[in-house]
Amino acid sequence: MSAAVTVFTRQYFHGTRANLAPGDLIRLGYRSNFTAGSALSWVYCTGTLDAAIWGAELAGGEGAGRIYVVEPTGPLEDDPNVTDKKFAGNPTQSFRSRDPLRVVAEVVRWQGHPPEQVQQMKDALTRLHAQGAEIID
Template identity: 65%
Template sequence: MDEASEPVPFEVYQAGVYLHGTKADLAVGDVLTPGRESNFEAGRVMNFVYFTETLDAATWGAELSSGAGRGRIYVVEPTGEFEDDPNVTDKRFPGNPTRSFRSAEPLRVVGELVGWTGHPPEKVQAMRDGLAALQQEGRAPIED
């Protein structure tokens, strides 16, 4: 699967296709499960796995997640019930225009997007700086 243009905020990648951005090196058939350390907060074990229908949100996940290596975007399939992600839908984007979700059930990797274009480096740095400032101010809690 290929994607060549910079992601557009709130634009659904493909109806019914779910994406997960990370730095983890996964293979088709692998599962993402709750109970693992957060991609964004060292030492925090997550109760949910997070995913989206927008390339923009998945790209942010791939670019901002912790760890070594390059960002990756996987096509995932929920194996159970899921809900809107309250971290963005209740706090920043009412109505869930980011099409962001979370599940207490595993996600199965069914493919990987290759050739996607990330955000410009200065935009990524500005986002990192903004998130770091929120954490320093104690205003970046993850509702998990």
């Protein structure tokens, strides 16, 4: 197989409940979608639509879950919350950065997980929180 140049660009996604528009920046300093703790020192994105759907479904706050196509404005690294704590390697293609993510577009047609599966995940997160587990670094 050759290492030919391709016209395709890798896509990154961000799932949330925030109402954003193309050109907006997802920056450091806001609280996590998943905890009520202090402001985050990282921004997060994923290379898979499924992980972004989970982000949109599990995000706290009001409003509908939303998924955005984003582009990093700086370097990305593997998200250790997933890669080191849950899965070997990075099968969810979860990443973090200290630099903003620029919103390129909103994914408007996506299918969420079954409600009972979402509730099971929310229950599991509630149990972890009750045990004092830090879900987000």
